[in-house]
Amino acid sequence: MIADGVAPYASPLFLSRRAHPTLLAAWGGVLAYTFQLYFDFSGYSDMAIGLSRVFGVQLPLNFDSPYKALNIIEFWRRWHMTLSRFLRDYLYISLGGNRKGPARTLREPDGHHAARRAVARRRLDLRARGAVCTACISSPTTAGWRCAQRLGQDPERTTTGGRVFARAVTFVAIVVAWVFFRATSLDDALAILRGMVGLNGVSIPATLATYLAPSIKAALDHWGVAFPLGGGSRLVFQYSWIVALLPLVMLAPNTQEILGRFQPALNFHDGRRSVRLSWQPTPGWAAFVATLTACGLLSLTRVSEFLYYQF
Secondary structure: OHHHHHHHHOHHHHHOOOOOOOHHHHHHHHHHHHHHHHHHHHHHHHHHHHHHHHOOOOOOOOEOOHHHOOOHHHHHHHEOHHHHHHHHHHHHOOOOHHHHOHHHHHHOOOOHHHHHHHHHHHHHHHHHOOOOOHHHHHOOOHHHHHHHHHOOOOHHHHOHHHHHHHHHHHHHHHHHHHHHHHOOOHHHHHHHHHHHOOOOOOEOOHHHHOOOOHHHHHHHHHOOOEOOOOOHHHHHHHHHHHHHHHHHHHOOOOHHHHOHHHOOOOOOOHHHOOOOOOOOOOHHHHHHHHHHHHHHHHHHHOOOOOHHHHO
16 A cells, blocks of 8 residues: 555656656655555565465564664665575575685675675674674674674664664665666666756756745755746655655564564564554554555555566
8 A cells, every 4th residue: 555655756767768857856756666665575575474374374574674774784684584594594605605705705795785785794894893802803703793782882773873873874875776776777777866966956846936935946046946847746745755654664663563472473572572552452453454454455446566577
């Protein structure tokens, strides 16, 4: 329901060939796709786990609020977790892992995210060397990183500001990576990235500009901001979706945490359940789930885009 609702605000950006999107259009389309992909994959994973439980089979957790990650390594531990474990156990370790040196470790993975993973891993390894532990200094690996974390030497995990900053930087890196993943060509991806940094200019629909103070509108006009006709309502709805979904993925508990006391997945720890929003067999929860079910059934009348042909 959510993924299909935000999809119309993502697809036009990537389907338009040789387009030069401006700042707001580029960010709006890319963020819409970011949330479309998130909720589509999250829904698929929940459906697989739930339908398996109907037949008495308990599957491992596969999607664990990945946009809450503090770095790319943690992101891949939360996103498509079963595939990540498969690649780790049957490909990465089989090829020697990081025992072949940093060059081999950087060369084995494939793609944009893999490169960011390698950089993040190296950054964490170097930081771990600062821990007062001879084992960490002599072997700056994942074990060293965990030791440094326990000793409180990582500002990303010990201060609120550090965690917020790390999560924001990681999220932006993921958003940029999705551009290359979704775009139909490298030229289109680069055009979108130019729009995201403002190289294609900035435009605000004229209907929205009428709500600005004259002095602000004059300043924007002086800075080269364009005010084209049309597109005002679409831009409002697009960013309304983004504003509504951003706190949902960053702050709200996920399905497994809401259902934590029922052990929803094999590798889910009961201590992470959401106490305030824990599911209960009550009339209130029944009405809420029934409403979501009705909305989901009604949304089946729309054409749903299949996102994974490029995966």
